[in-house]
Each structure stands twice: as C-alpha cells, then as structure tokens.
Amino acid sequence: MKLTHGSSTGCSAFPCNTTQDGRGPTFVGVTCSSSRVVSLVLSNKGLTGTISPNLSLCRNLGILDLSQNSLTGTLPSTLGMLSYLMTLNVSHNQISGPIPAEIANCSYLHELDLEQNRFSGELPAALATLQKLQTFDVSHNNLEGPIPTGLSNTSDGRPRFNASSFEGNPGLYGFPLPYAKGHNLSILAIVGIGLGSGFLSLIVSFTAVCIWLRVTEQRLAAEEGKISQLVPEYD
Structure with a gap:
C-alpha cells in the first residue's frame, strides 16, 4: 500500500x-x-x-x-x-x-x-x-x-x-x-578560560602596582634630594 x-x-x-x-x-x-x-x-x-x-x-x-x-x-x-x-x-x-x-x-x-x-x-x-x-x-x-x-x-x-x-x-x-562529554569539555574550557583570564588580570594588576610603587619611590627620593640641598650644613 x-x-x-x-x-x-x-x-x-x-x-x-x-x-x-x-x-x-x-x-x-x-x-x-x-x-x-x-x-x-x-x-x-x-x-x-x-x-x-x-x-x-x-x-x-x-x-x-x-x-x-x-x-x-x-x-x-x-x-x-x-x-x-x-x-x-x-x-x-x-x-x-x-x-x-x-x-x-x-x-x-x-x-x-x-x-x-x-x-x-x-x-x-x-x-x-x-x-x-x-x-x-x-x-x-x-x-x-x-x-x-x-x-x-x-x-x-x-x-x-x-x-x-x-x-x-x-x-x-x-x-x-x-551533559555529553563534548559539552562537558566545553564547560571546562569556559571555566579554564575564565580562570586564565583572572590569573592574567592578577598578573597585570600586580605589575602595575609594582611600577607605581617604583615610580613613587623614585619621586620621593628625588624630592628628598632637593630638600637636602636647601637645608644648610652646620659644622
């Protein structure tokens, strides 16, 4: 039929x-x-x-x-x-x-x-x-x-x-x-990317802080040198 x-x-x-x-x-x-x-x-x-x-x-x-x-x-x-x-x-x-x-x-x-x-x-x-x-x-x-x-x-x-x-x-x-295995891997990959991005951000932030502290230290040292030149020396 x-x-x-x-x-x-x-x-x-x-x-x-x-x-x-x-x-x-x-x-x-x-x-x-x-x-x-x-x-x-x-x-x-x-x-x-x-x-x-x-x-x-x-x-x-x-x-x-x-x-x-x-x-x-x-x-x-x-x-x-x-x-x-x-x-x-x-x-x-x-x-x-x-x-x-x-x-x-x-x-x-x-x-x-x-x-x-x-x-x-x-x-x-x-x-x-x-x-x-x-x-x-x-x-x-x-x-x-x-x-x-x-x-x-x-x-x-x-x-x-x-x-x-x-x-x-x-x-x-x-x-x-x-969840299929493939999709589990996708989720793990997403988590890994998130963690990796967070770690990278942490490194960038730490580096920025170190540079800021170094620049601040140099500026303070320069200012201290100027002040020492202005202060008269006494015997």
Whole structure:
C-alpha cells in the first residue's frame, strides 16, 4: 500500500462514502462524522511513499496516526493547517528533513510522536507554545542544537518532558538530557578560560602596582634630594 501525493478533492465525500447497507465508510482506518473525516488511523499497514500535503484538506481531522510504516520524504508543513488536530503520530518510519515549525499552529495538539525517524535540524522553539501537549517524543532521530526551554520546563520551573522524549539524537543537548562529554569539555574550557583570564588580570594588576610603587619611590627620593640641598650644613 502506498500513501503518495493524491488528488486535491478533499476529505469530505469520497472517503466517507457508506456501503449499500449504510454501515459506514468502506476504507479501513477512516472514521467519519457528518461526512467529514475526523480520524485516520493507518498504523502498521505497510504504507510506503510520502505523506501527501493534501491531507491538510481534511480540515476536521482530529487524529492522524501513520506510525510503524515505511514512509519516506518530509513531514508536510501544510499539516499545520489542521486546526482541530489532537494526535499526530508518524513514529517508526523513515521520514527525514526538518520538523515543520507550522505544527505549532495545531493549538489543540495533545500528542506529537515523531520518534524513530530521520528528522534533522533543530527543534522548532514554536513547539513550546503548544499548551495542551501532553505526549511529546522526538527520540532517535538526527536532531541537533539546544532543546527549547519551553519543552524542557514549565512556566513555574517544573520538568515538562523527561529525557526519554529527546534521547537518541547525538547533536541535541540541554536539559533534561545529561551533559555529553563534548559539552562537558566545553564547560571546562569556559571555566579554564575564565580562570586564565583572572590569573592574567592578577598578573597585570600586580605589575602595575609594582611600577607605581617604583615610580613613587623614585619621586620621593628625588624630592628628598632637593630638600637636602636647601637645608644648610652646620659644622
């Protein structure tokens, strides 16, 4: 089975056609309400190909589960147009490219599961604005850069998602992930530079004080010599 770029007819009539006995849609994994697709669950169906950006035409879609297939290509940014989307699960595929920041437009999103793919680039900071997000997993991808603060902590400082949501991305760093060796070295280097700079400043300051004392001593000696010349000698 393939999931590729299809027609732009939308998700209203055709997918929700009922059988002759009126028992519901003829498509496996499709749930409709008022002739509109509200759920598309095709987990572990042997799907190949790419995710069509035309899925954005399913404007009433609340659940999109395409996990555990063999999908490739990128995650369409047009999915950000699904304003009622509550679940987006494309885990365990071969999807690559960046995570679209437009996903943050799905303000009702409760679950975002992108684990076990080939996503790369940085985590969009906009994802931290998803206030209803309860399940979040981007583990085991090729992500890099810092973890946005809003995804690691809540506004009152409590942890939002634990380390298992981010692990398996060698280039990703920041709380709640433990510090990698490379980043530990960076911190040590920063501390070393700070200490070195402080020591250098101390040497410069000490040298300046020594020069000032020497100049002052010479000036005082010169003044004492002038005074001694003015004082008459008595036998």
